Amino acid sequence: MTAIPYAEALDRYRANAGGFPLRPDDATIAELIAAYHPDSTGGKAIPLKIGVNAGMLCQPQVAALLQTNALIEDVDIAGAEILNTDILVIGGGGAGAAAALTAAGEGARVILATKLLLGDSNTVMAEGGIQAAVGDDDSPQRHFEDTFKAGHRAADKELVAQLALDGPDVIRWLIKLGMSFDVVGHRPFGGTLKRKTPGGATAPRILSYRDFTGLEMMRVLREAVGLHRGIQVMDRSPAVELLSDERGGCAGAVVYSLEHHRFVLVRARRTILATGGSGRLHLNGFPTSNHYGATADGLVLAYRMGAKLREMDSFQYHPTGIAHPAHLAGGLVSEAARSEGAKLVNGLGERFIDELKPRDVVASAILREIQEGRGVSRDGQTGVFLDVPGLVAAKPGILETTLISLAHLAKKCRIDPTAEPLLVTPTLHYQNGGVAIDTHGQSSVPGLFCVGEISGGIHGRNRMMGNALLDIISFGRRAGAHAAEARAEAYSSRAGIGHIHDWQRQLTLADLPLDARGPHVFPDYGNFDLVADAGIGPRAAE
Amino acid sequence: MTGIKQVLLDPAIQIGADLTTWLSLGGGDGLKAAIASPAGALDTVRDSGLRGMGGAGFPTSRKWEMLIASEAHDKAIVCNGNEDEPGTFKDRHLLEHTPHQVIEGGLIAAVATGTNQLFFYINPHHTKGLAAMRRAVEQWLVHDLLQAAQAAIGKSIKLAVVESSGLYIGGEETAVISTIEGGFPFPRRKPPFPAQSGVFGAPTVINNVETLANLPHILAHGAAWHRANGIGDAVGTKLYSLSGDVLRPGLYELPMGSSLHDLVFVHGMGMLSGKEFKAVFTGGPSNTLLTKKDLDVALDFDSVRARNSRLGTGAMIVISEGTSIVRKISEYMDFFANGSCGQCPPCKSGTYQLSRILNRIDAGDGSDGDLAALENLCSILPGCGRCALIDGAVTVVESSLSTFRNEYVSSIRRRD
Known part of the structure; x- marks a missing residue:
């Protein structure tokens, strides 16, 4: 693949600075996506061989992971400590925290188990903002229509409607928790929420706090969870298997304590999976903007137990990930930059796409530039320019007031953002599909809820900017409240991992390998081996 | 290796509650033979070596002889379909898929013993089996064959489907009687044994669903045919409920006396995910565990007893090294x-x-x-x-x- 050398491209960029011509484009959006989007051009989606969705098309790496054998056997949890709780929340990001807070607020006892630390999640990396139809010129109906359309009409309409309707209340709830938002009007307290337009929207609807909205959100959620007496947080405790009752419902989970090197059985009346997405699987060889924990653990466990999935062949590649330097590859440049007006420029010094088109369109357009030799090459890394200097010229001081994270990122890349454009390329960003849920976050497995990126059906086949932060709070709260209603129910009489036997049967009968095990818990380069860590290797000699 | 031998589970007769089809497939022949010679029916069953399939393995003809010996006018036979122990799922299959096989077996028993009350005592958790039995009994009530059976014993025969309590204890013989009488499913002291004083004081025999289901075939094909279906000294076929850590769990009908090894490794296709075989809970989990050294055991009443365990209901819950x-x-x-x-x-x-x-x-x-x-x-x-x-x-x-x-x-x- 040829590309234009950095020095040459930079000269053209500087020559055109201020007035990059938009190249006319004949390709329709559908053609663009079909020809260049990694979902179409990467590993061809294959049908799942086993499980409730056997036959459904799935991204091949994800399919391989979904069809793995369990990490543990029944004997490994013999003699393990048992904790009892009303609600078990697995995942320490925004969705998990919102679910835990709501359930505990209803009077349920909650255990929140997270594989890393509470708040150590993708939520804190969400920069752009959160969508909610709060403006005079806006409405939940418009929000619904924009979201449904951006998702290529593949989403579950009921879920999208619920999302859009919940928007204003979610913002109110967050403000009550103490979260700050950008406001217009210079008053010491209060003001009107500042709104920006996300790609693909018909009205300004993004609410933000600087360009680290997710971090600000997680700050207040983390404090609230930590202070709530009804929530016990288990840090560094990844779930390695779900517990099933005799009727195939979910009865809790087996978590592994990384500190004590032992398994703990958490029996719960309801289990809420909020384990996030799968970016760290580096699908189709792409770098990722995702957090270290995004290894699709919950997805694997839920599918093994019989939860239906949807759109597992659809992933979002964020248009603007860092392309250079190599060690920061995949790091995210927030859509806030484009939302504020930053342009994308190829190696010929021309614009090639309307930057505010939905993410899959913009990402495909960038990949087209790169594949057709109009990309910019620097030290072996290829991408296109993001015209930050042009933005700074148009809006002086923006790096200090609004795009603070961007300035910080530029510093890490060792470039002066006021003078030099960033080199960007699409990065694996979001799992569009996931576990099919209803408006309460309930999956097809009794007792099992899924909220946040693990769930599917809300965003269809493409997610809009700002809908993820809304989704995690909206459905997190709904699942938490609904699950808490079970707090007076009896525990299922038995909680075990008998469902893995059925799973192993299916694996064997489908000729799939039994030695491939999942979930990963940590990315491959984390060099984590549960069997070695827990000392549960083959016990033949015992 | 021994093959599957399907008599009770013959796919052709898994027809549900349809009496006309059942009779067209050769059903009713056994009952007709019993009606022709009630005393001969007892001899045939004695010669066949049929034993109680509910777990005890007591010769069926000996139970019947106690009933025949009684002078009482009212006698009762209860078909025990309470089946509730873990790992057993044979009776519910028969009740749901071939109710007429069971009912005809019950009528043969009634004719052979001169019994005028026939209770089908069914666990209400087997909702499909219960419904199928109710539909099936209704069809018998208006059929000529029932008239012929009544004529043969000179009494009118009462056919009733009774819901059990659905509790495990409700399958115990005296608890069965207590339940049918409208009481709690409490076992009582023996003696008196049910054959002396059972349902409302009438001498009573309690036979398992699978035992009765064997009768139409034994009467139709003869004792020698039944004996030949078994291996060695064992007779007939047996329904084995195979579950646990095997690749293909399920209900298998094999010649009585098939080896545990064949059941697990041939029909069950071996251990799940290549794990080592550890043990088997036999006949509902209330017997001595069989371990690796017992894999060669023939699964019939006497051979399993020789290993200090019991065949029980024929349930085999297999445990691998991966299970605690x-x-x-x-x-x-x-x-x-x-x-x-x-x-x-x-x-x-x-x-x-x-x-x-x-x-x-x-x-x-x-x-x-x-x-x-x-x-x-x-x-x-x-x-x-x-x-x-x-x-x-x-x-x-x-x-x-x-x-x-x-x-x-x-x-x-x-x-x-």
Whole structure:
């Protein structure tokens, strides 16, 4: 693949600075996506061989992971400590925290188990903002229509409607928790929420706090969870298997304590999976903007137990990930930059796409530039320019007031953002599909809820900017409240991992390998081996 | 290797509650033979060597002879379809898929013994089986064959479907009688035995669903044919409920006396995910565990008894090296503790204590004292109940303690 050398491209960029011509484009959006989007051009989606969705098309790496054998056997949890709780929340990001807070607020006892630390999640990396139809010129109906359309009409309409309707209340709830938002009007307290337009929207609807909205959100959620007496947080405790009752419902989970090197059985009346997405699987060889924990653990466990999935062949590649330097590859440049007006420029010094088109369109357009030799090459890394200097010229001081994270990122890349454009390329960003849920976050497995990126059906086949932060709070709260209603129910009489036997049967009968095990818990380069860590290797000699 | 031999499970006769089709497929021949010669029917059953398939393995003809010997006008036969123990799922299949096979068997028994009351005692949890039986009985009530059977014994025959309590204890013989009489499913002291005084005082025989289902075939094809279906000294076929850590669990009808190895490794297609075979809970989890050294055992009543265990209902719950014995035993003890009817204090508190101690060990809170307590309970509890529930519960704990003591010990040590 040829590309234009950095020095040459930079000269053209500087020559055109201020007035990059938009190249006319004949390709329709559908053609663009079909020809260049990694979902179409990467590993061809294959049908799942086993499980409730056997036959459904799935991204091949994800399919391989979904069809793995369990990490543990029944004997490994013999003699393990048992904790009892009303609600078990697995995942320490925004969705998990919102679910835990709501359930505990209803009077349920909650255990929140997270594989890393509470708040150590993708939520804190969400920069752009959160969508909610709060403006005079806006409405939940418009929000619904924009979201449904951006998702290529593949989403579950009921879920999208619920999302859009919940928007204003979610913002109110967050403000009550103490979260700050950008406001217009210079008053010491209060003001009107500042709104920006996300790609693909018909009205300004993004609410933000600087360009680290997710971090600000997680700050207040983390404090609230930590202070709530009804929530016990288990840090560094990844779930390695779900517990099933005799009727195939979910009865809790087996978590592994990384500190004590032992398994703990958490029996719960309801289990809420909020384990996030799968970016760290580096699908189709792409770098990722995702957090270290995004290894699709919950997805694997839920599918093994019989939860239906949807759109597992659809992933979002964020248009603007860092392309250079190599060690920061995949790091995210927030859509806030484009939302504020930053342009994308190829190696010929021309614009090639309307930057505010939905993410899959913009990402495909960038990949087209790169594949057709109009990309910019620097030290072996290829991408296109993001015209930050042009933005700074148009809006002086923006790096200090609004795009603070961007300035910080530029510093890490060792470039002066006021003078030099960033080199960007699409990065694996979001799992569009996931576990099919209803408006309460309930999956097809009794007792099992899924909220946040693990769930599917809300965003269809493409997610809009700002809908993820809304989704995690909206459905997190709904699942938490609904699950808490079970707090007076009896525990299922038995909680075990008998469902893995059925799973192993299916694996064997489908000729799939039994030695491939999942979930990963940590990315491959984390060099984590549960069997070695827990000392549960083959016990033949015992 | 021995092949599957389908008599009761012959796919052609899995037709549900359709009497016309059943009769067109050769059903009714057995009953006609019995009607032609009720005394000959008893001889045929005696010669066939048919034994009680509900677990006891008691010769069916001997039970009947007690009934025949009685002078009473009213006599009862109960078809026991309470089936509730873990790992057994044969009767519910027969009730749902071939109810006429069972009913015809019941009528043959009634004709052979001169019995005028026939109760089909069914676990209400088998909703499909219960519905199929009700539909099937209705069809018999208006059929000429029933008239012929009544003429043969000179009494009118009452056919009734009775819902059991759905509790495990409700399958015990005297509890069955108590339930049919409208009482609680409480076992009572024996004697008097049911054959002396059963349902409302009438001499009563209780036969398992599978036992009765064999009768139409034995009467139609003869005793020699039935004996030839078995292997060696064993006769007929047996429904084995195979479950646990095997690749293909399910209901298998094999010649009686097929080996455990064949059932697990040929029909069950071997152990799940290539794990080593560890043990089998036979006949509902109330018997001595069979281990690797017993894989060659022939699965018939006498051969299994020779290994100090019992064939029971033919349920085989297979455990691999990947599954914890303590967890399984603890699970079954919960079942027994819930299943105890509470009449006999040693059983009521004994099963509860056993379950509590096992749960504690399984949850990693056990101590060496708990092991001693288990052994102590195992030595004092047997024989303390009116029925055999406590004996079964103790047998399985005792057997696992002697065979898999190291697993108990390592569960206790795991948390140190």
